[in-house]
Amino acid sequence: MQTVREVAERARHAARELRVLTRDQKDEALRAIAQRLKAEKDFIAQENSKDVDAAKADGTSAAIIDRLTLDASRIEAIADSLLDVAALPDPVGEVIRGYTLPNGLQVRQIRVPLGVVGMIYEARPNVTVDAAGLCLKSGNAALLRGSSSALNTNIALVDVMRKALADVGITTDAIAIVPGTTHESVNELMRARGLVDVLIPRGGASLIQNVVNNSLVPVIETGVGNCHVYVDKDADLDMAVKIVMNSKTQRVSVCNAAETLLVHQDIAEQFLPLLLREFKERDVTVHADSAMAEYAQKAGAAWEPVTDEDWAAEYYSMDIAAGVVPDVAAAVEHILSWTSGHTEAIVSNNAAAIAYFTASMDSAAVMVNASTRFTDGGEFGFGAEIGISTQKLHARGPMALTELTTSTFIVTGSGHVRE
Amino acid sequence: MQTVREVAERARHAARELRVLTRDQKDEALRAIAQRLKAEKDFIAQENSKDVDAAKADGTSAAIIDRLTLDASRIEAIADSLLDVAALPDPVGEVIRGYTLPNGLQVRQIRVPLGVVGMIYEARPNVTVDAAGLCLKSGNAALLRGSSSALNTNIALVDVMRKALADVGITTDAIAIVPGTTHESVNELMRARGLVDVLIPRGGASLIQNVVNNSLVPVIETGVGNCHVYVDKDADLDMAVKIVMNSKTQRVSVCNAAETLLVHQDIAEQFLPLLLREFKERDVTVHADSAMAEYAQKAGAAWEPVTDEDWAAEYYSMDIAAGVVPDVAAAVEHILSWTSGHTEAIVSNNAAAIAYFTASMDSAAVMVNASTRFTDGGEFGFGAEIGISTQKLHARGPMALTELTTSTFIVTGSGHVRE
Numbered sequence: 027m028q029t030v031r032e033v034a035e036r037a038r039h040a041a042r043e044l045r046v047l048t049r050d051q052k053d054e055a056l057r058a059i060a061q062r063l064k065a066e067k068d069f070i071a072q073e074n075s076k077d078v079d080a081a082k083a084d085g086t087s088a089a090i091i092d093r094l095t096l097d098a099s100r101i102e103a104i105a106d107s108l109l110d111v112a113a114l115p116d117p118v119g120e121v122i123r124g125y126t127l128p129n130g131l132q133v134r135q136i137r138v139p140l141g142v143v144g145m146i147y148e149a150r151p152n153v154t155v156d157a158a159g160l161c162l163k164s165g166n167a168a169l170l171r172g173s174s175s176a177l178n179t180n181i182a183l184v185d186v187m188r189k190a191l192a193d194v195g196i197t198t199d200a201i202a203i204v205p206g207t208t209h210e211s212v213n214e215l216m217r218a219r220g221l222v223d224v225l226i227p228r229g230g231a232s233l234i235q236n237v238v239n240n241s242l243v244p245v246i247e248t249g250v251g252n253c254h255v256y257v258d259k260d261a262d263l264d265m266a267v268k269i270v271m272n273s274k275t276q277r278v279s280v281c282n283a284a285e286t287l288l289v290h291q292d293i294a295e296q297f298l299p300l301l302l303r304e305f306k307e308r309d310v311t312v313h314a315d316s317a318m319a320e321y322a323q324k325a326g327a328a329w330e331p332v333t334d335e336d337w338a339a340e341y342y343s344m345d346i347a348a349g350v351v352p353d354v355a356a357a358v359e360h361i362l363s364w365t366s367g368h369t370e371a372i373v374s375n376n377a378a379a380i381a382y383f384t385a386s387m388d389s390a391a392v393m394v395n396a397s398t399r400f401t402d403g404g405e406f407g408f409g410a411e412i413g414i415s416t417q418k419l420h421a422r423g424p425m426a427l428t429e430l431t432t433s434t435f436i437v438t439g440s441g442h443v444r445e
Numbered sequence: 446m447q448t449v450r451e452v453a454e455r456a457r458h459a460a461r462e463l464r465v466l467t468r469d470q471k472d473e474a475l476r477a478i479a480q481r482l483k484a485e486k487d488f489i490a491q492e493n494s495k496d497v498d499a500a501k502a503d504g505t506s507a508a509i510i511d512r513l514t515l516d517a518s519r520i521e522a523i524a525d526s527l528l529d530v531a532a533l534p535d536p537v538g539e540v541i542r543g544y545t546l547p548n549g550l551q552v553r554q555i556r557v558p559l560g561v562v563g564m565i566y567e568a569r570p571n572v573t574v575d576a577a578g579l580c581l582k583s584g585n586a587a588l589l590r591g592s593s594s595a596l597n598t599n600i601a602l603v604d605v606m607r608k609a610l611a612d613v614g615i616t617t618d619a620i621a622i623v624p625g626t627t628h629e630s631v632n633e634l635m636r637a638r639g640l641v642d643v644l645i646p647r648g649g650a651s652l653i654q655n656v657v658n659n660s661l662v663p664v665i666e667t668g669v670g671n672c673h674v675y676v677d678k679d680a681d682l683d684m685a686v687k688i689v690m691n692s693k694t695q696r697v698s699v700c701n702a703a704e705t706l707l708v709h710q711d712i713a714e715q716f717l718p719l720l721l722r723e724f725k726e727r728d729v730t731v732h733a734d735s736a737m738a739e740y741a742q743k744a745g746a747a748w749e750p751v752t753d754e755d756w757a758a759e760y761y762s763m764d765i766a767a768g769v770v771p772d773v774a775a776a777v778e779h780i781l782s783w784t785s786g787h788t789e790a791i792v793s794n795n796a797a798a799i800a801y802f803t804a805s806m807d808s809a810a811v812m813v814n815a816s817t818r819f820t821d822g823g824e825f826g827f828g829a830e831i832g833i834s835t836q837k838l839h840a841r842g843p844m845a846l847t848e849l850t851t852s853t854f855i856v857t858g859s860g861h862v863r864e
Contacts, residue, residue: 042781046804127826131815140837141807223837239661244838265860272862362461384855385465388560396550396858405863406854407546418559418642418851419663420838432837435825436803439815441684443691444824 027205030214034142034221037167040199041141044165047196049116052163055194056112059162062190063105063155063183067098073182074151081149081175089279094149094176104152107410108159114409117427118165132438137431139165141223144204144215145412146237148229149173154183157226158201160412164430167200169222171215174207216241223432226425228413231340246421246429248413251281251368252340253398256357256383258374259292265395266373267301272397273371275308279342281414282369282401286337287348288357294321294350302327310344317350337364354379358386365389368416369401390416390423446624449633453561453640456586459618460560463584466615468535471582474613475531478581481609482524482574482602486517492601493570500568500594508698513568513595523571526829527578533828536846537584551857556850558584560642563623563634564831565656567648568592573602576645577620579831583849586619588641590634593626635660642851645844647832650759665840665848667832670700670787671759672817675776675802676716677793678709684814685792686720691816692790694727698761700833701788701820705756706767707776713740713769721746729763736769756783773798777805784808786835788820809835809842 028036063070074096081091096104123135143166145157154170161168172180180203188198204215215222219242226246227237238245255273257266273284289297294317302325305312312322312329313336322329336347337360351357354372361370371393372383384392391401403411403424412430415421421429447455482489493515500510515523542554562585564576573589580587591599599622607617623634634641638661645665646656657664674692676685692703708716713736721744724731731741731748732755741748755766756779770776773791780789790812791802803811810820822830822843831849834840840848 042805042807045807125826127824131819131824133825135842138807242658244836246838262860268860268862276863386461387853388461388464388557389853391854391856394855394857396856396861397863399863400550400856400858400861401854405546405550406552407544417663419665422851423554423854432841434806434808435810435820435842436813437810437815437819438813439819441681441687442815442819443687444695444816444818 030204030206030211031218031221033202033205034169034215034218036199037142037169037202038221040197041139041167043197044162044167044200045118045139045141047165051194051196052116052165053112055162055191055196056108056159058190058194059159059187060105060108062186062193063101063108066186067101070101070179070182070186071096071098074179076178077176086175090149094151094179096151096179100152104155107156111159111163111410114163114427116163117431122433129442130440131442134436135433136436137428138434140430140432142167142169142221143430144169144171144218144222144225144243146171146212146215146225146227146229146233147173148233149176151176151179151183153228154180155187156410157412158184158187160410160427160430162200164427166430167202169202169204169215171204171212177207213240216243219243226413246413246415246425247417248415249281250340250366250416251283252286252338252364252366253282253284253369253371254286254288254361254365255284255371255373255398256288256351256354256361257290257293257297258354258372258376258379259290260376260379261293261297261373262375263293263297263300266297267304269371269373269395269397270301271304271308273399274310274346275344276397276399278344280399281340282399283342284371284398285340285347286364287346288351288360289318289348290354290357291317291350291352299325305346308344310346313345313347315349318348340366354382358383362386362388366416368414369393369398371396371398390414449623449625449630450637450640452621452624453588453634453637455618456561456588456621457640459616460558460586462616463581463586463619464537464558464560466584470613470615471535471584472531474581474610474615475527475578477609477613478578478606479524479527481605481612482520482527485605486520489520489598489601489605490515490517493598495597496595505594509568513570513598515570515598519571523574526575530578530582530829533582533846535582536850541852548861549859550861553855554852555855556847557853559849559851561586561588561640562849563588563590563637563641563644563662565590565631565634565644565646565648565652566592567652568595570595570598570602572647573599574606575829576831577603577606579829579846579849581619583846585849586621588621588623588634590623590631596626632659635662638662645832665832665834665844666836667834668700669759669785669835670702671705671757671783671785672701672703672788672790673705673707673780673784674703674790674792674817675707675770675773675780676709676712677773677791677795677798678711679795679798680709680712680716680792681794682712682716682719685716686723688790688792688814688816689720690723690727692818693729693765694763695816695818697763699818700759701817702761703790703817704758704760704766705783706765707770707779708737708767709773709776710736710769710771718744724765727763729765732764732766734768737767759785773801777802781805781807787833788812788817790815790817809833
């Protein structure tokens with residue numbers, strides 16, 4: 027078996043070839059991959075069933091089995107998403123800034139590929155194809171390190187994708203699986219500074235923290251979401267109920283679901299009975315401060331006293347931390363103290379409150395009279411998503427093709443020297 | 446004395462105030478600081494002389510003593526540079542992307558401050574004021590960790606700047622010195638993830654590598670420059686001599702000076718005698734491959750056989766590694782193997798060679814018929830510079846105000862929820 031370093035070196039070499047491909051060449055490759063995936067869907071499903079059977083034998087939960095399973099229609103959908111990526115504009119070559127200096131030097135800052143992108147992720151085989159497709163479109167080599175529980179599936183998917191690359195005359199090293207299924211192979215990947223340009227971990231908080239804390243390769247931190255909804259005194263009550271319910275309950279297992287609710291004291295008495303009735307109906311447990319607890323008690327909603335752990339929690343469940351605040355400034359103060367910096371929402375018709383809230387937040391996204399659930403590459407119209415960055419450097423919020431590029435200054439003179 | 450963490454927490458709190466300042470408020474503060482620095486230049490010079498005297502007593506080199514020294518005219522110049530920063534546009538609030546989605550959601554991605562910026566640097570007191578000014582203009586709190594050999598100077602400069610902040614009603618925690626003069630205080634700063642948003646090390650390679658390898662706070666790597674000049678077969682000979690000489694010799698101690706020369710074999714016989722005569726005159730030592738060595742020998746230029754260490758070296762001296770290559774592809778291959786990714790130059794009048802070279806390079810800047818010495822924030826017209834990034838994430842090449850910001854998506858709806 028090749029070492030992680032050897033595979034990374036091959037990817038590095040492939041990246042030199044990928045960076046000069048035209049958009050036509052890359053789109054042709056994406057279409058060829060989509061076609062091959064569809065043509066070999068029986069083979070892929072068969073390899074996938076080995077992983078699924080092993081997971082079942084291990085007593086894996088039904089939810090994870092479901093995420094792991096690839097049937098014919100899912101493979102078709104994954105392949106079709108590559109055609110969507112092919113239809114997107116090529117980020118490479120875009121002129122970010124361009125001007126001529128007083129001395130005649132022409133400065134152009136243009137987008138170029140990062141080079142080698144490493145993905146570390148859990149048992150979602152669609153990430154294997156999505157990430158490979160986005161990396162290819164943006165001119166990057168992809169090093170894929172999925173869960174060992176999806177290894178047969180991932181090997182099959184990458185084999186099929188590499189055959190398609192060979193068909194169109196692109197180096198097969200453009201898409202590769204990181205060899206090894208132990209933590210040591212992840213460690214080797216994290217030490218490959220200079221060979222790998224960026225690592226993007228996707229999955230649970232412990233996976234992400236391990237990569238952030240231990241990688242020598244630059245990391246883009248993704249997906250940790252303790253999202254807040256603040257209902258202002260000047261909120262439309264029905265709108266506020268709708269937005270809180272959608273933010274909390276539409277899908278609880280995702281990073282853009284709301285985990286904390288803050289309500290202005292002046293509106294609490296009218297608003298909370300309406301909301302708590304909905305909470306009760308959807309079996310939402312309220313982790314309540316003392317003012318909130320009184321309303322929950324009266325409404326007969328499930329509640330517990332809130333703790334600091336609750337204010338910090340990402341429940342990924344039908345739980346919500348909730349409190350009553352004296353004003354928007356107190357809401358801002360609370361959020362700045364506890365947020366993970368993903369998405370915060372304000373429901374208000376008061377322009378001053380909205381302006382103060384949006385200017386004060388220090389998060390990837392701020393929703394005004396909209397659900398936190400909209401922070402998403404697809405919803406933002408990016409056409410694809412490689413993850414949601416919750417860090418401040420390089421990319422913040424939903425990441426797609428643009429965020430898989432860096433830039434180079436091309437400076438053209440006619441014998442210019444510095445005096 | 447306060448701990449590093451306490452100072453960082455105060456800076457974090459100050460950042461909340463700074464992010465909502467208007468441009469007018471920030472520019473007024475910059476002008477107030479400039480005025481105070483000028484008014485207290487005798488005090489600053491007096492404090493600086495303590496550092497200079499101690500450095501002299503320690504037998505510090507004249508070059509470093511010179512960098513450390515602040516006289517009245519230098520303080521005036523440093524203060525004036527803040528007036529230049531005040532005249533620059535405010536990067537905060539710039540709309541990077543803005544559009545309305547089919548469902549009516551209005552998406553705006555706007556520039557916001559990073560928050561708390563930590564600078565770790567060597568004995569250049571001007572960095573103390575430059576960094577504080579750029580951070581203030583971009584709405585960031587500045588945590589400054591200069592060399593202990595400049596401590597009296599830096600304390601005096603920061604005291605004066607903080608007095609000026611107080612005069613205009615801005616929190617003095619916006620500009621702070623990291624307490625402590627030991628490595629442990631740098632270590633504490635590198636562990637302050639969550640309090641400090643980015644660390645920018647400026648100085649020698651070992652300082653930068655220490656921060657890159659050990660920081661939990663995200664780092665922007667700066668300034669390592671093994672820059673190459675490639676002279677193509679279709680180069681204008683006089684232009685090539687001028688560009689090589691300027692790149693190598695105009696200022697040898699800087700990261701954008703050239704360290705390696707590659708010459709196309711078809712032009713070597715005409716070109717190298719002209720160039721080597723200049724090298725001889727300026728006492729440049731050529732670390733030559735065998736073909737280059739013959740020309741150096743004939744020209745009577747100082748030369749030594751080139752080693753792998755030479756190809757990798759940043760000499761910061763009148764030395765250059767040099768070789769003859771069969772074609773532009775070989776030059777590209779050599780540069781990709783050895784470069785630190787700072788700046789590479791091609792001298793050529795051949796459009797195909799230029800296109801191939803610029804598309805293949807994987808560096809922050811590529812110069813076409815211009816000296817490598819132009820990779821510089823001032824030369825690029827940025828009006829200021831906080832450093833030159835040689836990494837790919839977030840910022841690449843000269844960094845100024847824009848690079849001290851991140852972004853937030855502000856999404857405005859009218860009760861939008863996801864279906």
